[in-house]
Structure formats: structure tokens, C-alpha cells
Amino acid sequence: MKGVKSKRMPRAVRERQMMDAAVQTFGQRGYRAASMDEIAELAGVSKPLVYLYLNSKEELFTACIRREAAALIAAVEAAVEPGLPADRQLWAGLAAFFTHTAEHPDGWAVLHQQARTHGEPFALEVAAMRDEIVTFVTGLIATAAREAGAARQDPELADRDVAGLAQALVGAAESLAGWMNQTGAVSAKEAAATLMNFAWMGLGELMKGERWSSR
Structure with missing residues (x-):
């Protein structure tokens, strides 16, 4: 039946x-x-x-990667309201990211664990998703830099910092989401708050022109 x-x-x-x-x-x-x-x-x-x-198992897996990646990106982008202050935009994006991965653990496992460990073409699909998220986060951090006036003071340095910070933030979010979903030690909101505190406190000082030096 x-x-x-x-x-x-x-x-x-x-x-x-x-x-x-x-x-x-x-x-x-x-x-x-x-x-x-x-x-x-x-x-x-x-x-x-x-x-x-x-079609084939490989094509089915690729289709799963694309669907789950598109859903994750859409969730993050939909949560961010352009008119909000930069810190609220970043918080909304992080909260959406961790909430989505917590609510779709199998999808996150496909993206974060399975696709990355089985080579091409799967790893390339995940890399494309990551690039899109990094681009989005780069825009959020660039907005924060403009609000603080850092970009006007030293545009070249600000661009370099923004690109590196976006890569670091996305990498940290991926690692933290993997730990969160594997252990259940924290909630999605707690994970977002942890990364927000870690990132924004440092970003806040950087936007003020305060920089750590090894000298």
C-alpha cells in the first residue's frame, strides 16, 4: 500500500x-x-x-550536499537584517548558523564530516559553500570596520584584516558546530554567544585601532 x-x-x-x-x-x-x-x-x-x-549514489550524495549547503546559507542570510548595527548582524548570523546545524544534524554531518573526507567532487561542493559563507561574513566585518572608521584610516590594512578575520571566524564556527553537535555540551545559542564573545571582543579592540604586537 x-x-x-x-x-x-x-x-x-x-x-x-x-x-x-x-x-x-x-x-x-x-x-x-x-x-x-x-x-x-x-x-x-x-x-x-x-x-x-x-541516478547514481555519487550523484545522489552530490545533490544532498548542494541541498544542505543551500539551506544553511539561506538560513544565515535570512537572519541578518541589513539595517541593524554591525554587532547585531553578526550575532544574528552566528545564531542562525548554530541553530540550523543543531536542527539539521544529519545535514551538517554530510557537509562537515562526510563530504570533506571523500575527495572530489564532494569536497569541491563544500568548498564552494564555504566560500559563499566567507564572502557573506567578510561583508559583515567590513560593515563593522566602516562603522568604526577603520577602513577610512587605512583601507589597505583594513581589507587585509577583514579577509583574514572572515576566514578565521568561519573556521571557528565550523569547528565549534562540529563539537556542539557531537557532544551536546552546549546549546546553539550558547555556542553562538561563545564565538560572539571571542570574536567581537577582539574585533571591538581592532576597530578602535588597538593591535597586538610581538615587539
């Missing part, structure tokens, strides 16, 4: 069911261990139907 119902579903709904099942299976079992039989059973469809709609 389940198969009969699935045949009456619109194609988009059926594909979403199969993708949901694939993300759960890949996230929990890993790319190598996951089988198309498991994915089909979890989705309530036949294995030939999975192949018909989503």
Missing part, C-alpha cells in the same frame, strides 16, 4: 522524501557504508525508483 501511495505523489514531494532519506542515511551511516537499498527503504520507495529519479 505504501508503494501505491508514493506513485500518486507529485514528483517534487517524492524527490524530497528520497533526499530526506538520503541525507539521514549518509549523515548517520557515512557515504561508504550507506546503501541505496537503505535509502529506498527509509523513503518508502523501490531502489529502481531512487535510481530513476536521482
